[in-house]
Each structure stands twice: as C-alpha cells, then as structure tokens.
Amino acid sequence: MEKRETMWESYRRRGLSRRTFIKGCVALTSLMGLSSGMVSKVVEAAETKQLPVVIWIHGHECTGCDESFIRSAAPLASDLILNNVALEYDHLLSAGSGEPFEEHLEKTIQAYNGKYILAVEGAVATKGSGIYCMSGGHPFLETLQRAAKGAAAIIAYGTCAVSGGIQSAAPNPTGSAGIGHFIGAKDVVNVPGCPPIPEVMTGVVMHVALFGKLPPLDSQGRPKQFYGNRIHDTCYRRPFFDAGLFADSYDDAGSKAGWCLYKLGCRGPETYNSCGNIRWFQGMSYPVQSGAPCIGCANANFWNQGPFSDRLPKYGPLGDIDKIGAGLAVATTAGVAAHGVLSVYQRSRRDAEAAESDEVKGGEDK
Amino acid sequence: MKKVQREIFYVFSPFLRVFHWIMVASIIILFVTGLLITKPAGILATEPTATSMSVDLIRNIHFTVAYIFLAAFILKVYGFIINKGDRLFPHFWRGYFYAQTVDVALHYMFLRNEHASYLRNPLARSSYVLLYVLVAIEFFTGFAMYLMTEPDAFSTQLFAWVNVVLGGEMITHYVHHYVAWFIILFAIGHIYMVIRAEFMEGESEVSSMFAGTKILAHHPLDEDDVDPDELDNADRLKRWTNVGEGISKIRNVGGN
Amino acid sequence: MKHVVVDPVTRIEGHLRVEMQIDEGTGKVIDAISSGTAWRGLELVMKDRDPRDAWAYIQRICGVCTTAHALASVRAVEDAFGIKIPKNANYIRNIMAASLTVQDHLVHFYHLHALDWVSPLEALAADPVATANLQTTVLNAYKLNVTGYPGISTEAYPKDFPKSTPQYYATVQAKIKAIVDSKQLGIFAAQWWDHPDYKLLPPEVHLMAVAHYLEMLDKHRELVAPHVIFGGKNPHPHYLVGGMPCSISMDDGNAPVNTDRLAIVDRSINTGRTLINNYYIPDLLAIGSAYVKAGRVDGGGLAKKCVVAFGAYPIEEYNGTTNGGFFKKLLVRCNGVVENFGTPNVKFIEFNQEDLQSPDTISESVDHAWYEYDKQGASLHPWEGETKEHFTGPKDGTPTMWKELNAGGKYSWLKTPKWHGKLAEVGPLARYIVIYQRNKMGLLPDPTWAEQMMLQQIDMVSKLLNVQPEVWMPTMVGRVATRGLDCQLSAEISKFFFDKLITNIKSGDTAVANMEKWEPSTWPKECKGVGVYEAPRGALSHWVNIKDGKISNYQCIVPTTWNACPRDDKAGHGAFEQSMIETHVQIPDKPLEIVKVVRSFDPCMACATH
Numbered sequence A: 001m002e003k004r005e006t007m008w009e010s011y012r013r014r015g016l017s018r019r020t021f022i023k024g025c026v027a028l029t030s031l032m033g034l035s036s037g038m039v040s041k042v043v044e045a046a047e048t049k050q051l052p053v054v055i056w057i058h059g060h061e062c063t064g065c066d067e068s069f070i071r072s073a074a075p076l077a078s079d080l081i082l083n084n085v086a087l088e089y090d091h092l093l094s095a096g097s098g099e100p101f102e103e104h105l106e107k108t109i110q111a112y113n114g115k116y117i118l119a120v121e122g123a124v125a126t127k128g129s130g131i132y133c134m135s136g137g138h139p140f141l142e143t144l145q146r147a148a149k150g151a152a153a154i155i156a157y158g159t160c161a162v163s164g165g166i167q168s169a170a171p172n173p174t175g176s177a178g179i180g181h182f183i184g185a186k187d188v189v190n191v192p193g194c195p196p197i198p199e200v201m202t203g204v205v206m207h208v209a210l211f212g213k214l215p216p217l218d219s220q221g222r223p224k225q226f227y228g229n230r231i232h233d234t235c236y237r238r239p240f241f242d243a244g245l246f247a248d249s250y251d252d253a254g255s256k257a258g259w260c261l262y263k264l265g266c267r268g269p270e271t272y273n274s275c276g277n278i279r280w281f282q283g284m285s286y287p288v289q290s291g292a293p294c295i296g297c298a299n300a301n302f303w304n305q306g307p308f309s310d311r312l313p314k315y316g317p318l319g320d321i322d323k324i325g326a327g328l329a330v331a332t333t334a335g336v337a338a339h340g341v342l343s344v345y346q347r348s349r350r351d352a353e354a355a356e357s358d359e360v361k362g363g364e365d366k
Numbered sequence B: 001m002k003k004v005q006r007e008i009f010y011v012f013s014p015f016l017r018v019f020h021w022i023m024v025a026s027i028i029i030l031f032v033t034g035l036l037i038t039k040p041a042g043i044l045a046t047e048p049t050a051t052s053m054s055v056d057l058i059r060n061i062h063f064t065v066a067y068i069f070l071a072a073f074i075l076k077v078y079g080f081i082i083n084k085g086d087r088l089f090p091h092f093w094r095g096y097f098y099a100q101t102v103d104v105a106l107h108y109m110f111l112r113n114e115h116a117s118y119l120r121n122p123l124a125r126s127s128y129v130l131l132y133v134l135v136a137i138e139f140f141t142g143f144a145m146y147l148m149t150e151p152d153a154f155s156t157q158l159f160a161w162v163n164v165v166l167g168g169e170m171i172t173h174y175v176h177h178y179v180a181w182f183i184i185l186f187a188i189g190h191i192y193m194v195i196r197a198e199f200m201e202g203e204s205e206v207s208s209m210f211a212g213t214k215i216l217a218h219h220p221l222d223e224d225d226v227d228p229d230e231l232d233n234a235d236r237l238k239r240w241t242n243v244g245e246g247i248s249k250i251r252n253v254g255g256n
Numbered sequence C: 001m002k003h004v005v006v007d008p009v010t011r012i013e014g015h016l017r018v019e020m021q022i023d024e025g026t027g028k029v030i031d032a033i034s035s036g037t038a039w040r041g042l043e044l045v046m047k048d049r050d051p052r053d054a055w056a057y058i059q060r061i062c063g064v065c066t067t068a069h070a071l072a073s074v075r076a077v078e079d080a081f082g083i084k085i086p087k088n089a090n091y092i093r094n095i096m097a098a099s100l101t102v103q104d105h106l107v108h109f110y111h112l113h114a115l116d117w118v119s120p121l122e123a124l125a126a127d128p129v130a131t132a133n134l135q136t137t138v139l140n141a142y143k144l145n146v147t148g149y150p151g152i153s154t155e156a157y158p159k160d161f162p163k164s165t166p167q168y169y170a171t172v173q174a175k176i177k178a179i180v181d182s183k184q185l186g187i188f189a190a191q192w193w194d195h196p197d198y199k200l201l202p203p204e205v206h207l208m209a210v211a212h213y214l215e216m217l218d219k220h221r222e223l224v225a226p227h228v229i230f231g232g233k234n235p236h237p238h239y240l241v242g243g244m245p246c247s248i249s250m251d252d253g254n255a256p257v258n259t260d261r262l263a264i265v266d267r268s269i270n271t272g273r274t275l276i277n278n279y280y281i282p283d284l285l286a287i288g289s290a291y292v293k294a295g296r297v298d299g300g301g302l303a304k305k306c307v308v309a310f311g312a313y314p315i316e317e318y319n320g321t322t323n324g325g326f327f328k329k330l331l332v333r334c335n336g337v338v339e340n341f342g343t344p345n346v347k348f349i350e351f352n353q354e355d356l357q358s359p360d361t362i363s364e365s366v367d368h369a370w371y372e373y374d375k376q377g378a379s380l381h382p383w384e385g386e387t388k389e390h391f392t393g394p395k396d397g398t399p400t401m402w403k404e405l406n407a408g409g410k411y412s413w414l415k416t417p418k419w420h421g422k423l424a425e426v427g428p429l430a431r432y433i434v435i436y437q438r439n440k441m442g443l444l445p446d447p448t449w450a451e452q453m454m455l456q457q458i459d460m461v462s463k464l465l466n467v468q469p470e471v472w473m474p475t476m477v478g479r480v481a482t483r484g485l486d487c488q489l490s491a492e493i494s495k496f497f498f499d500k501l502i503t504n505i506k507s508g509d510t511a512v513a514n515m516e517k518w519e520p521s522t523w524p525k526e527c528k529g530v531g532v533y534e535a536p537r538g539a540l541s542h543w544v545n546i547k548d549g550k551i552s553n554y555q556c557i558v559p560t561t562w563n564a565c566p567r568d569d570k571a572g573h574g575a576f577e578q579s580m581i582e583t584h585v586q587i588p589d590k591p592l593e594i595v596k597v598v599r600s601f602d603p604c605m606a607c608a609t610h
C-alpha cells in the first residue's frame, strides 16, 4: 500500500502556506457546524490523518445524488475530491471503465481494507437475487456486500440508499430496499433527501475525512447537525402559519405574498432536512421559498404518502376523513335516534305484556 | 302504583367522576382545535405583526388541554387504586363474560326484551377499554408529533419510536387525525347509551357520573365487582328502598 | 475474433454494458450489443397515482437530465385535461429547460467525455508558457462569433474569461503532477492512458482541457440557478400541473419571484453564455478539428440513415399536444425526420400530432428486451403500451454472473422504439441535421432567430473544418460538436425567454398557474395525453392514460431508449450498436474508441430503462 498523504502534506506539496492550511481548517470547522473551540482539533486531524479513500457505488438510482454532490459550493466538490479524499471508484466521475476498473475496485478494497469510506447511492434490488440491478455482470447487491465488509464507514446517500426511494414505491416492482439490511452490523450514516442538499452531502464526507469517525447521529442514523430540525420549525413562512395566513390555491394573493403552503399539502411539519436553514445553493432557495409545498423527500416511504396536494388523503367522491367522519357522525346520530325510538316501542310492548301477564297470574302474587 | 324495591350501589369514586368530566371537556376541545389545526378557518387569520397568533393560539390550546387531560388521568389512576368500582373491566378471561355480552347484544338488537342487570354491562366495559386504547393512541401520536421539534431531547426519545413504528411522521399525523374521529363516534354512541340506560332500563346511569352511586331495580350480576366482602346480607338489605314501580324479572345468564 | 466486454461503461448515467466481436487482425467490429442492465419499473410505479403528482415521481427517472421528465409529464397531463398554461409559466419552463441543456451539455463535455480525448498524464509534458499561448490561439481561431439573441443585456462585459497566464497553467500542472506522483490517482485511476489516441493532440491541449475540467467542476452549479429560483432546488425542482408553483410579485420580498430573484436568473444565464463562448466552444472545436484533420470521421452510425426530433420550445403558451397546438409556434422547428442524410436519397418528413397518435408511426417492441407483450412479437403504441418484465438471463454464465449476453435473444432492459418500423438516432445531432436539411430543402420558411443561429453555427464550423456539413455532421465528432452548438444555442434561448418573461411582467401579467382544472371533479372520466420535449439527449415523450382521476397507464419513450435500444430483427441495429460497428478499434483489449463513441451520445441508462 502506498503511503497516503495527510491534508497538511497535500497543502505543503502544493506550496500552500501554513496560514492557508489553518484558514482551510477554520472554514471546515464552521462548515461542519462545530464550535470555534474545535479548530485546534480540526487542525490536528488534518495534520495527522491520512487522506481517506472513498469508494462510491451505485445501485438503483437516478444519479441525482451525484449531481447534487458535485454542486457543492463549500467545500467545492473539486477541492473535496482532488484534495481531501481520494475518490478511487465512482461510476460518474472516474476515468476508467470495464474490467480494469473493476480490478481497481478489488485492489482498492484489499489495499485499504478497514480504512475506506463507502458511499452508496441508490437502493438494493432484491427480487430475483438482484437481477434487476446488474453491473460488471453481477448484482449490485454483491458489490455492496463485498465493499461493505472492509469499509471503515458507510454513507447511505439519498432516500434511495436510506430507505429504498422511488423504485420501492408501491408496487415496488423490483423489491427495492434501503441498504441497511444488507451490510451486516456496520454503522451507516443515513443522508436522506431526494436528493440531499449538496453541502449536506459533502459536509458528511468532510467530517469523516477529518475526524476519522462518523458525525454525531440521531436515532435514525442521520447526522444531527443536518437533520435536527423539521422544515416547519425552521421555515421562513412559519410566522404566516402561526398567524393563520395561508395560500389557498397556487398563484393566489396569499401565495404571491409568500404565505404558508400548509393548505396546499406542505410536508414541512413532518420532514427533517436542512431546507429551512441551509437551503439549496447556499441559501438561494428551497421548494417552499419557490412557492412549492415540500413533498417530504427526506422521509422514508414518502412516495407512498401521496397525494402531495393535500394534508389528508382523499377517497375519490367520498372526500377526506373529515368529510367521511362528519358523514359517519350524522349517520351514527341518526342510528342512535332510530334505536331510541325502537327502544321506546319495545319497552311499551314489554310493559303491556307484563301488565297482561300480571293480570293473568294476578292471584299468585298475593 | 306498585312499589318496587331498588338497591343503591356506590360505584364511582370522586376521582373517576372528576376525571370523567375533565375528559369530556378535553376531548371536545381537543377535537375542535385539532380539526382547526388541520384546516385552519379563514377567520383565524391576523397580520403576523399583530400579537394574537391565531393558529399558534389554537395549537397552544390543543397542547395545553392535552397536558391537562394527561394530568387528570392521574386522578383516574388514584381512584383505580382505592376503589373497586373504578375498575370495572371486561372479564375477558371468564366464560360467562361472553354469554353476558351476547345477552346484552341481543337486547340492543331488539331480539330480547331486556338484558340482565349489571353495574356495568359487558358491552359497555369493552367499549370503555376501546376508548382508552383510542385515547392512548392519541396521546402517543400527539406527543410524537408535538415533541419532535427537538428530536434529540430525552422526552422526545420516549415517543420517537411511534413515528418509526408507524412508518413516518406523516402516518402519525394521519393516525392521530383518523382516531380523533373514532373517538367522536364513540362519544355519540356512548352518550346515547347512558341516556337510554337511564330512561329505558331504569338504571340511573347519568346521575352515577355525578353522584357516584347507581340505583338499580334489579340485583346486578356483577355485584361482586364492587366490595362484596364489606357487604353482608344485612347491610345490603338496609340499602333496599322503595323507589317506585318496576319490573322484577331477572334472567339468570351468568355462568358462575 | 475476439469477444470484448465493457461493463460498466462509466462516466455516463446508470448501468450500461457493451459487448462486441472484434476482428483482431483488422480492428473491425463485426457485431456489437448495447445492454441497459438495470430496470426500476417506474412506469408501473405510476399506476393509480394522482396525475397532479406524476411529475414528482417520474422526474426521478433521472437526476442528470433532471426536470426533463417532470416537464414532459406536466405537458402530458395538461394535454389530457386540456389545460392551457399562462404565458409566464411557458417562459419559465422554457428557461428551465434551456438551462438544463446548458449545464448538462457542459458537464458532459468536460466531466463525462473529456477524459476520452485528453489525459492528465499527457498534460505533464506540456509547456505552461506554450499552453498560455495556445489558449489565446484557440480563442482566436475557434471562438464562434455567432449572432445570438439580441435582447436587452444587463452585462457590461463577459465576466469569465479563460485564465491564460503561464503561472496559472504551471499551478494546474503542478497539481496534476502531485496527484500522479502520490500514486493515488483517485478519479484518474484505471484508464487506458497509454492508448495511442491520446497522442493525437499536443500536450498543451491536454493541459488546457484538464485545467478547464477543473474550472468547470466549480462553475457548472451556477448554470442551474434558474431551477433553484423557479423550482426550489436542483436536481429535481418542483413543477405544477397548470403552470409553475413560483408565483410572481414585485410587491413582496417573500414572493418566490421578484426583481431580486430574477436578477439571480439573469446572472446565471449570462454566466452560461460566457462559459460556453469562452471555454466550451473553443476547447471543443480545437479538439474536434484535430480529430477531423486526422481523418477520424467514423462513428456516425444511424445518423446517416434516420434521425428523429420532435421540435423544441413553444414560443407562446399553447393548447394541447394531441390537437397540434404544440407544433404551431415553435422556436426551433426541428420537428421532423431526416432519412439517408448526406446521400442523394435524402428525405425530410415533418413530424407532428398525427405522427404522435398513430401506432404505425410510433411504437415500441420487445423482441430483444427483457419484457413480454400479451401478443408476442407485437409493436405497441405507448397509449396501449405494456411493461411486463421477463428476464431470460445471459447466453453464457448464470443470471447473476454474466459472461456473454444473448445477442440472438433478449439482452437488455431497454425496449426498442421505432419510427415507421425503423430505428432512429435522436439528440442534438438529430436536431441540427433536421434544421439543416429542412432549410436546405426550402421547407423552413421565415427562420426564427434561433434557427438562423443554428444554420450560422453549422456554416461556421464547416468553414473551420473545411468540410461539408454532410461530411462532418454524421460522425462521432459531429455528434459531440453539435452538442456544443446546442449548448451555445440553449444559452441564447434562455436569454430570449428571460426577456419575454420580463416584458410580460412589465405589461402587468404576473399569472403563473391556471388552476381551473385543478379539482378532480373537473376532469373527464377517462382521457389520455402526450407530452413531448427535446431533452438534452433528444426526443422525449411521456404518454399518460387517466381513468377515474387516477393514472391507469404511463409510458415513457426516452432519448437514450431510442439511441441505446437493442436491435430489431427487421430494422437492424440501434444507434449505439450501429456506431460501435462503424468504429475502428486499434487495441481490442483497450477499446477506448468504443467507449468514446458510446459516450459521444451522452448515454443515460436510468433514463433509457426507467
């Protein structure tokens, strides 16, 4: 195995000064949402840890996650993949292809056994032993399991890798699922989103690259720093929600004024993501800011929770549960009223019968 | 007019009764505010700069009442501990329970002229268990939604599993909303049944939830469920009073 | 005879395997197959969904040509319901479509294709001073000074100019050297760098192109800012059946679209124009002309026999596709088919609504694809389309360990789309061939500014290369070159529709959504629609059947499905296979020419199989 250089060495090699290096570390510290007291730790990590190797594999996916990754502005994707990690295998960007490329994967897995970061984009197709997602002549499932074995850390990029994504939506024709069940007892960093925000994706790699360990995760394996808030709780339209000011329809006065999109089906109250705080393209926008209700794209199973235009599912002409419930309430009231009338009738007959039998057996009681 | 002897049973402790009425009020408020949360009414809107934050206010009422409701449940638990009448549960594990259920059901379906007398009939017993289950679902789903503003807090961890088990917060919200309607359907049926029992069957149901006592014209089959040891026959006789005319046929359907 | 497999073909979207039989003596490819090796069943996922949500689901066919499928989907649903979108929505969608094309093409050229032409290793031998000089030479020689769209301009001068100092190139070279020395080649690992093709260009061109590769990796994100403004994110911005969700208000800072937000769009469009004019086009033509001069005019394939395009950019809002509204006022009237391009038998046939509706014109068959139809051997129109998977495994190997696929039987997850029973190539090359031929035959009356620009581009390139369009266009280089021209055109088209948007808002019209037919109660009990769009990779069509308010069938025929499809027993090979067959391979063990010609199509396999 070749000696791998540290981030500090790579700065030196490029003739960059110690000052530039420290500045880079400071930027990274804030990027990773760490307090400034952590700078020295970041510096230390960058000085002493070797450049980590990243292997990026693709299952059932749309490459939207890769595309998002290369849109990262801080760190720039170019800086990340040419300076801070060694991206040894990636179907989207790697130069090689075919057999030599597959051999390179094997060699990398062996050479860096127990040390590389495995990034997984896409779901696992499980039906038919994996024949619906083949690459290099064998199922993606096999590649995943082989690569997972020696990985130091596994990152599941995007809703597809985390929980199955679009192809696992009903009726899930290929039996697709998130990678969680197929990688043994390894820890996974789940980075959901369809796709995730670019800086969220690169931020996770930076953390692992510098600290040599996974970022703090929540109970669902998501980095707390990026998935610690619901969009609803960080949404710039929240004051309008609280005030009861809603867009009732697309393009109405409320929507032009930027009022809350709750009534148009917004999933912000159910969705953990950084859309409300980091936003897309460094604060430029997020669906809600562009007038589109959130569809909850960072949630497991969100594809089966349509229609997206309503907060409650509608059952054709029956309407939603409120309409059905009100109907049932009316029907129940009518039912109990009828029952009451019948009960009165039953009692009067019963009393009459009792009176009759009293008369008949009148003598016995006395 | 023929005088009929009626027996008075002390069934519900004040703790249960107070809880019951808090529950009635809470559920009505929670239901109305809940529906308004899903579909905020137009009249709620105010300029955000104005101080009264309307949907915010509705939500806060919902949450406050939810907490009051939860706190009141402690009353119920206390009553449950000190008074046997507060724990009239369905005896699923006893054969006669099913025979009695059939008896009551047949009566409600007008296939029997009357059912036997009970302190709390087996159908009612089951329906209250169902209600408590529904309320529990509301609590768990409600708090799962409410607390997730801080997903990493300790209190949240007590409820976060709900979202996972149900398959996501969106489902939690559906479940919370659907179950609210089932509770309302229960309430309609329940109110009817207690009024019916009061006026049709001569069982002083409604008043029992105020006074705690049930005044029955017939000897209840489930009498043992309330303090049978404390009552010897003499005591019991003392409590017979003449309160009016009634029916004196008791069909023994019990199995024990 | 050598059986050569390349799997995975990388630097594309998705899972592609190619196999070929190469005559080792002559380097001739005797037979070739192209196989999409993954299938997600997204057409089946669409069943029973709310048609208003269709765009969100089907957009996930592809995150590279993100929005392509969303746009085709809303167009199909609007066609089914008879919804006419507001003017602004049409302009905004066109800006989004054009900016997708700009970004997608640019990323393809630099990040997905460049490493087939240039090598970081060759760049090490370059002289930084000579490279800086070369940069100037290239700009002078290959910058196409075409007449773009002459609208209002907010730019004082081009902001991005290639850095051409020797120091700059020395730094980049040092960077490459360090990577090579560290032996951790990262993304540059495992390529056939010793292939003789890399010697076709001088080291300075390699260094310049690699430097620009890095520049563009940082820049391309800015080109899709319009998606983020109008759709909230990228990849996968949000759409709306009936228009766009981004309401416009000049009164409100919270509004999705206001002056401040439009300025971001304007900046992005201008950045695209300068990047293309100063980097992409000169780099492309410098490399391309070297290849043409070296006589490398192979790889044309099906482009010489049949190309298809549906037409692009409705200038104003229109009423339906099935009824022909879409085709009435197109900015680029490339809706047509050209057969036998460059031969005396050349034919141009206009393509319009009748062609969309007839099963004789558009159909898909599955004889060599891992599907089956109720009626064996049938070729189905997409409104009657079926998607029933039927995997048959390889010829040699096991279902989960392939050695050789079954060229005689089923071997791919792509269906085989056909135009009048014939296979066709789609894409930028098809669009340019159609416009060129249509004009040449006098069938393009009153060319729009965009069509004029296309003709001018073709003319200028022909002069630069000193060969006729009929010679350079239907080749691998021509395919790559027309993509660059398409990119340049698309940036101008963005500008054009941006101007229209501003003018319309100025006139007081801020509507972006037509909500008349939003409620399911306003929908017919049963209806069907089609949405077409000239995606970056070519003619895309979505076909929807709706019943009782729900989708009852959804079919997509996607550009890469046309190009990468398996063979048809009557019609022959698809565009990928045909171009591979027409490509000469120097070293069968290192089939760089093959992956290069395949990548010249910008393959998108997730798109193709869906």
Ligand code: HEM
Pocket (backbone or CB within 6 Å): A269, B027, B030, B031, B033, B034, B035, B037, B038, B059, B062, B063, B066, B067, B135, B138, B139, B141, B142, B143, B145, B146, B173, B176, B177, B179, B180, B183
């Ligand atoms: C019988 C008891 C309850 C009833 C009938 C009830 C009813 C409702 C209804 C109908 C909704 C609207 C649901 C939706 O569509 O989102 C709602 C929302 C909610 N309820 Fe309850 N609820 C009950 C108890 C509780 C409890 C115990 C809590 C705990 C704090 C709670 C917390 C919430 C929360 C957090 C919401 C969502 C509010 C929002 O989205 O802002 N609920 N409730």
Ligand code: HEM
Pocket (backbone or CB within 6 Å): B016, B020, B023, B024, B027, B028, B086, B088, B119, B120, B121, B124, B128, B131, B132, B187, B190, B191, B194, B195, B205, B206, B207, B208, B209
């Ligand atoms: C939202 C409305 C209501 C709910 C959810 C509700 C719920 C309940 C529950 C759970 C019990 C069982 C008490 C226990 O064992 O813990 C109960 C008993 C009772 N409730 Fe209600 N109640 C409602 C309204 C009313 C009203 C309006 C009345 C009076 C008119 C009433 C009268 C009674 C009576 C008399 C009992 C005792 C029945 C027996 O044990 O035979 N309830 N109720």
Ligand code: NFV
Pocket (backbone or CB within 6 Å): C013, C062, C063, C064, C065, C066, C068, C069, C535, C536, C537, C538, C540, C558, C559, C560, C561, C604, C606, C607, C608
């Ligand atoms: N083929 C294809 Fe797409 C494009 N351009 C689709 O419409 O790439 Ni993903």
Ligand code: SF4
Pocket (backbone or CB within 6 Å): A060, A061, A062, A063, A064, A065, A121, A122, A157, A158, A159, A160, A161, A165, A166, A193, A194, A195, A196, C060, C063, C235
């Ligand atoms: S998560 Fe979404 S963007 Fe990422 S690969 Fe899956 S479908 Fe594409």
Ligand code: SF4
Pocket (backbone or CB within 6 Å): A231, A232, A233, A235, A236, A237, A238, A239, A241, A259, A260, A261, A262, A266, A267, A268, A269, A288, A294
């Ligand atoms: S727009 Fe959505 S996320 Fe924002 S406040 Fe309204 S409901 Fe919440």
Ligand code: F3S
Pocket (backbone or CB within 6 Å): A193, A194, A231, A271, A273, A275, A286, A287, A288, A293, A294, A295, A296, A297, A298, C233
């Ligand atoms: S749809 Fe996705 S991108 Fe953000 S606002 Fe909602 S999570």
Ligand SMILES: [Mg+2]
Pocket (backbone or CB within 6 Å): C043, C415, C555, C556, C557, C558, C610
């Ligand atoms: Mg299809």
